[in-house]
Amino acid sequence: MSDGLPACPIPISDSPRVLMAHGGGGRFMRTLIRDLFAAAFDNPLLAAAHDGAVFPSPSARLAYTTDASVVRPLFFPGGDIGRLAVFGTVNDLAMCGARPIHLSASFILEEGLEMETLWRVVHSMADAAREAGVSIVTGDTKVVERGNADGVYISTSGIGAIEHDLAIEPASVRPGDAILLSGDVGRHGIAILAARADLMLETAIESDCAPLHRAVAALVESGVDVRCLRDLTRGGLASAVLEVAETAGLDATIDERAIPVIEPVRSACELLGFDALHVANEGRFAAWVSSADADRALEVLRAQPGCVDAVRIGTVGDTGRGTVVLRSAIGTSRILDMLSGEQLPRIC
Amino acid sequence: MSDGLPACPIPISDSPRVLMAHGGGGRFMRTLIRDLFAAAFDNPLLAAAHDGAVFPSPSARLAYTTDASVVRPLFFPGGDIGRLAVFGTVNDLAMCGARPIHLSASFILEEGLEMETLWRVVHSMADAAREAGVSIVTGDTKVVERGNADGVYISTSGIGAIEHDLAIEPASVRPGDAILLSGDVGRHGIAILAARADLMLETAIESDCAPLHRAVAALVESGVDVRCLRDLTRGGLASAVLEVAETAGLDATIDERAIPVIEPVRSACELLGFDALHVANEGRFAAWVSSADADRALEVLRAQPGCVDAVRIGTVGDTGRGTVVLRSAIGTSRILDMLSGEQLPRIC
Numbered sequence: 009m010s011d012g013l014p015a016c017p018i019p020i021s022d023s024p025r026v027l028m029a030h031g032g033g034g035r036f037m038r039t040l041i042r043d044l045f046a047a048a049f050d051n052p053l054l055a056a057a058h059d060g061a062v063f064p065s066p067s068a069r070l071a072y073t074t075d076a077s078v079v080r081p082l083f084f085p086g087g088d089i090g091r092l093a094v095f096g097t098v099n100d101l102a103m104c105g106a107r108p109i110h111l112s113a114s115f116i117l118e119e120g121l122e123m124e125t126l127w128r129v130v131h132s133m134a135d136a137a138r139e140a141g142v143s144i145v146t147g148d149t150k151v152v153e154r155g156n157a158d159g160v161y162i163s164t165s166g167i168g169a170i171e172h173d174l175a176i177e178p179a180s181v182r183p184g185d186a187i188l189l190s191g192d193v194g195r196h197g198i199a200i201l202a203a204r205a206d207l208m209l210e211t212a213i214e215s216d217c218a219p220l221h222r223a224v225a226a227l228v229e230s231g232v233d234v235r236c237l238r239d240l241t242r243g244g245l246a247s248a249v250l251e252v253a254e255t256a257g258l259d260a261t262i263d264e265r266a267i268p269v270i271e272p273v274r275s276a277c278e279l280l281g282f283d284a285l286h287v288a289n290e291g292r293f294a295a296w297v298s299s300a301d302a303d304r305a306l307e308v309l310r311a312q313p314g315c316v317d318a319v320r321i322g323t324v325g326d327t328g329r330g331t332v333v334l335r336s337a338i339g340t341s342r343i344l345d346m347l348s349g350e351q352l353p354r355i356c
Numbered sequence: 357m358s359d360g361l362p363a364c365p366i367p368i369s370d371s372p373r374v375l376m377a378h379g380g381g382g383r384f385m386r387t388l389i390r391d392l393f394a395a396a397f398d399n400p401l402l403a404a405a406h407d408g409a410v411f412p413s414p415s416a417r418l419a420y421t422t423d424a425s426v427v428r429p430l431f432f433p434g435g436d437i438g439r440l441a442v443f444g445t446v447n448d449l450a451m452c453g454a455r456p457i458h459l460s461a462s463f464i465l466e467e468g469l470e471m472e473t474l475w476r477v478v479h480s481m482a483d484a485a486r487e488a489g490v491s492i493v494t495g496d497t498k499v500v501e502r503g504n505a506d507g508v509y510i511s512t513s514g515i516g517a518i519e520h521d522l523a524i525e526p527a528s529v530r531p532g533d534a535i536l537l538s539g540d541v542g543r544h545g546i547a548i549l550a551a552r553a554d555l556m557l558e559t560a561i562e563s564d565c566a567p568l569h570r571a572v573a574a575l576v577e578s579g580v581d582v583r584c585l586r587d588l589t590r591g592g593l594a595s596a597v598l599e600v601a602e603t604a605g606l607d608a609t610i611d612e613r614a615i616p617v618i619e620p621v622r623s624a625c626e627l628l629g630f631d632a633l634h635v636a637n638e639g640r641f642a643a644w645v646s647s648a649d650a651d652r653a654l655e656v657l658r659a660q661p662g663c664v665d666a667v668r669i670g671t672v673g674d675t676g677r678g679t680v681v682l683r684s685a686i687g688t689s690r691i692l693d694m695l696s697g698e699q700l701p702r703i704c
Contacts, residue, residue: 028698028701029696029697029698031698031701032590032699032700033592034595034634035693035696036698037591038694056526056527057599057603059421059447059586059587060420060454061421062418062420063417063418064416068412068413069410069411070411070413071410072494074462076511078464078500100407103406103407104409112422114513146513150509152702153702155503157505158500158504163496165422165460165462165513167420178404178405179404241381242381247381346382347377347380348377348383349377349382349384350375353380353499354379354500
C-alpha cells in the first residue's frame, strides 16, 4: 500500500497525531479536510466546500446503500480498512444491479491516531475509488477521546445508476432458478484472522477484497435473466443463501462438493474448527439466474477477472419456507443454518 | 422522548445488552435488523431486505451528504443522538437547497450497550424522520468490543431533490449580498455542556435541534435570490461565515449587536469564557441573499416556525480574500477568526 505513497500533506511537525481539535469545527478541522481529505479524494464536487454535493441524477432508477467499516487490524494481507470501505459499498450497489457512481465517507477518528496512518488509509480509499471508477464527493469527520474508538472507523454510503429493466432482489427469485457462485470462498476471514493472531499458516492467504460491479455489468449486458445477487460478507455463503431463501420464501438445495475452497483456507478452517461456508469474503458473490440462462451466465462470469472459478452450486426449490439443504461431500444431507453466535468479530 | 415509546421488541430476557454476535452476520444480527431497525424505520424499501435500496430518482438534480454523530451524552435537553443524526443530515441537504428524501443509517455499537437504550435512540430517529418527511431506507450495523466505542455512534447520509434552478453554494455569493441569520445562537452547545457537567444554570437551556428544510423551501418558493446557505453547527456562526467568505474569496462585515443570543446562553458564555459566535447550533442557519431581496427574505423567514427572530447581521464586501470584520457592541471592530483549538468536544 505504501508503494508510491506521497508524503503526508499535514507536516508531522505540525501535528503528528489526530487531536480533538481536528473534529472541532475550527481551523484544525478545516486544514485536515482541505489538505488531507480533499487533496486525496480530489474532485470538483468536494472542492466546492459545501455542506453536501450537488450533481445531475445519473439515471431514472437509483440504488443507495451504506456500510460501517470497523475491521481490525487496519492493514491486512490483500487490503486495508480503506479499500474495504470503498469496495464494500461499491459491491452492495453492484448487488442491486447498479453502476456505482458517487460515494460519501464519514470518519470517526480516535484522538492520538497517527496522522501518517490516517493518510495511508485515505490514500488507499482514493486508489480504490479510482480503481472502481467512483468519486468520493462528500464527507464528515468526528474525533472522539482516546479509548473511545480503535484508531479509525469509516462509514461509507453510495449512489448507483440502474441502467436496465431487471428487478434484481430476493422477491424476484423463482422456483428452479440456478444458484451460481463467483469463485472460492473463505479467504478474507482467514486472512484477517491470520493477520490478527500472527497465525503461522504454511501458505500466506490474502483477502479476496475486490470490486464486483464489472462482473455484474457483464452478466446484465449479456442478457442473462439475473433474479438476485448477494455478496458473501459477514456470515459467509451460508448467510447469503439463507437470507435470500427466507426473504423469497422458497427452499434451496446446495451441493457442498461444488463449492471451491482453496487448500490453505480448507486447512486453516479444519485447524480452527470453522465451516468455510460461514467465513466472510469481500470479493465473492452468489447469483440467482433463470435455469435456462445458467450455463451462459457461467461462461460470462468466467471471462471476468477474479471469477474464473465461477460455478453452479445449487437450485431453488419449488415450494417451502426458506430452508436450505446442503448435500455434503460424503453424500449425506443436512439443513444449513446461519451462525448462532459470533465466529470472528470485526471482520469488516 | 420516552412518551409513547413502545416496548423494546427484542425481549430483555433474550439479550438485555448488545452482544458481539449482533454484528456477526448470523442469526442474532438478522433478528436485530428485522425486529428493531426495520420495525422502527418501517418502509417498503427496507422491507425488501436487500443489500441496498432501489427507487426512482426524485429529480434531475440531486444533493448528497453525510454526517457522523458521536454526541455525548446520548440524551440531552431538547434532543438525543438519534434526532441529531437525522436532522443533521436533513439540514445539510437543506443547505444545498434540496428537499430531503431518503436517508441511510449506519450504526457502530459498543458491546454491552443496553438494548433498551438502542431502542430509544432508534425510535427517536424514526420519529425525527417522520417529522422531517424522510425515510431511512438502507442501513448497516457493526459491533465493537467493550471499550472501543462509547455506547453508539451513528453515521447518516442523505439524498435530496433539487427542484429549482438556483446554484446555492459559496461560489454564488456576490459583493453586496446581505447575510441573514435565522434566530438566536448558542443554545445547542450550552445545552450539551450543561447536560454533561451537571452545570446548575439558573434557566434550563434546551438544544435548538430542528429540521430546517421547510424554512429553506419557503425562501426558495418566494422567489428570493438565495446565493448560499450554511447551518451553524460545529464552530458556530463564526466558522460558517468565515468558511463561506474564504471559499467565495470575498470579505464580509458582521454587526455583532444584531446577533440574537438569549439571556441564559449569554450568561453561561460569560461564566465559561465562551464566545457565543463559536458555540454550536443544530437548528440555525445563515443565508446569503441578494441585497434587493433581503427585506422580503426576512419577512418570509419570520413566518416560519423557529425563525421568528430572523435578522440581517451583515453584508458581503466588494473585494477581499475572505476576511470577516466584526463590529462590536461598543463600536469597535475586530477581525473574526475560527476557533484555533477545541472548545467543546463531541457536541454532535
